[in-house]
Amino acid sequence: MMSTPLFGNLIVVVSGALFGFGLALSTMIKPEVVLDFLRFDDFGLLLVLGGAVGVTLVVYQLAPRLMGKPVFAQAFGKRPTETLKNTLVGSALFGIGWGICGVCPGPAIAGLGAGNGSLLIVVVAMALGAYVQGRFANKP
Amino acid sequence: MDLTVIFPAGIWHYLLGGLVIGAGVSVLFVFTGRIGGMSGVFSATWSYVSRLSYFQQTRFTSSRQWRLLYALGLVIGAALWLLSSQAGPVTTEVPWWQLAIGGFIGGYGARLGNGCTSGHGICGMASLSATSLWAVLTFLGCAIVTAQIVEALGGA
Numbered sequence: 001m002m003s004t005p006l007f008g009n010l011i012v013v014v015s016g017a018l019f020g021f022g023l024a025l026s027t028m029i030k031p032e033v034v035l036d037f038l039r040f041d042d043f044g045l046l047l048v049l050g051g052a053v054g055v056t057l058v059v060y061q062l063a064p065r066l067m068g069k070p071v072f073a074q075a076f077g078k079r080p081t082e083t084l085k086n087t088l089v090g091s092a093l094f095g096i097g098w099g100i101c102g103v104c105p106g107p108a109i110a111g112l113g114a115g116n117g118s119l120l121i122v123v124v125a126m127a128l129g130a131y132v133q134g135r136f137a138n139k140p
Numbered sequence: 141m142d143l144t145v146i147f148p149a150g151i152w153h154y155l156l157g158g159l160v161i162g163a164g165v166s167v168l169f170v171f172t173g174r175i176g177g178m179s180g181v182f183s184a185t186w187s188y189v190s191r192l193s194y195f196q197q198t199r200f201t202s203s204r205q206w207r208l209l210y211a212l213g214l215v216i217g218a219a220l221w222l223l224s225s226q227a228g229p230v231t232t233e234v235p236w237w238q239l240a241i242g243g244f245i246g247g248y249g250a251r252l253g254n255g256c257t258s259g260h261g262i263c264g265m266a267s268l269s270a271t272s273l274w275a276v277l278t279f280l281g282c283a284i285v286t287a288q289i290v291e292a293l294g295g296a
Contacts, residue, residue, distance in 0.1 A: 011171045012206045016213020017220065018164030019176070019258075024221035024230075026157020027149070031234045035296070038287035043146045044154040049261055051158020052165065056266035059166035070173035077173045079267055080199060082254035087275050090253020091260065094246050095279030099286025100295075101242025102234060104257040105178040105250060108243065109211050113218030115229025121236055122243035129247025130182035134194040137252075 008072050020110040022052070029111035029119070031102030038099055097129075164217075165262055174206065175267075177259025178214075179250035181207040234296040253279075 026048045027033045037045035064076045082090075098104050103111070103122045111119035143151065168176040184204035187195040222229065232239075250256040253275055255264060260279075264272020290296075 008172065009206070009209055012168065012174075012209045013213040013216065015164045015168035015171075015176060016210040017217035018167060018213075019161050019178075019210075020164075020214035020217025020219075021221045022157045022160030022162075022164060022217070023214070024157075024218040024225075025160060026154050028157070029218060030230050031232045031239075032296075033149075035234070035287055035291075038284050039291055040284075042148055044149060044151070047147075047151055047154035048158035048161065049257075051155050052162040052262045053265050055159055055162025056165045056169075056262050057268075059162075059169060060263075060266040061268075063166075063170050067170070070169070071171045073171075073173040075173055076169065077175050079175050079177075079259070079264055079269060079272070080254065081271065084271060084274070087253045087255075087260075087271050088278055090249045090251070091255075091275040091278040092282045093249025094253055094256060095249070095282025096286045097242045097244065097246025097249055098257075098279065099242070099283035100290055101239045101246065102287070103239065103243065104246065105182065106214065106256070106258050109178065109181075110214040110218040111230060113215035113220075114222045116232060118232050118234070118236065118239060121239040125240045125243025126179075126247030126250075127182050127185070129244040129249075130179075130251045131186055131190070132244075133248045133251040134183055134186060134190070134192060137194045 011072065019106065020113060022048075023107050023110040024114045029107045029114050029116060031107075033102075034098075034104075034107070035102040038102070161262070164213075165258070165266075168210070172206070174203075175259075175263045176210060177255055177263050178211070179247070179256040179259055181211045182247055183251050184208075238290070238296060249279075 036042040108122040184200040187200040260272040260275040
């Protein structure tokens, strides 16, 4: 089945809307809830991550076998691989930043829709961090 | 065992929210074949305005449009939740400088490591990627240590 550009774009927005609704429903858009997890006061974040990974794991593993190709595209994508060194150094820095503010990229963006305007600071700061990373990256 | 000790706010909104997040990532994959991590939008969007060769890589120029739409969807979904709930707008008491410093370091790190809580945590682990599992253990460990230090120093 071929997608019209409109329908293909619409399904991306719908996917994001489900993601954003889930982030809001699970209160991950409130930095205090994330910080409570990181300080072992409330382990709810593990339920959110577990639920999301559970559903996605089933679909990621079964869809390519059952469908062959996506509804609107020619092939299922794969996550691009990064070197283990960059992954570990980057993840360590990401964790430090996450531990300071209690906000990761998804909740920073979704939080804006739920009226948490303070998270605009995080969105801008993350964009600047991403720029500096690209500016001083070794490749290409 | 009394679940309220480790889940003082209850469990169902967490579980249900997680399942809905997974449904969003799954719909994207089933219809478009795309892997729906979130941090990529922060690099891909720079390709609209920066001539730097790093940002002009195909992986960014070819994905910037859907990544922005995906981010727009996030905002819409959270707004729909706000409209449908009794909760009222979400606020935070975390001071602005913590949000700014944490956001900058987190944004830099997520892009260097090519993934965040959604990219490595959800998509990577669901892809059974060993690299992503190491990434998750690394950022969870670093975040826990950092958050405890910030609290000990009197931060929010």
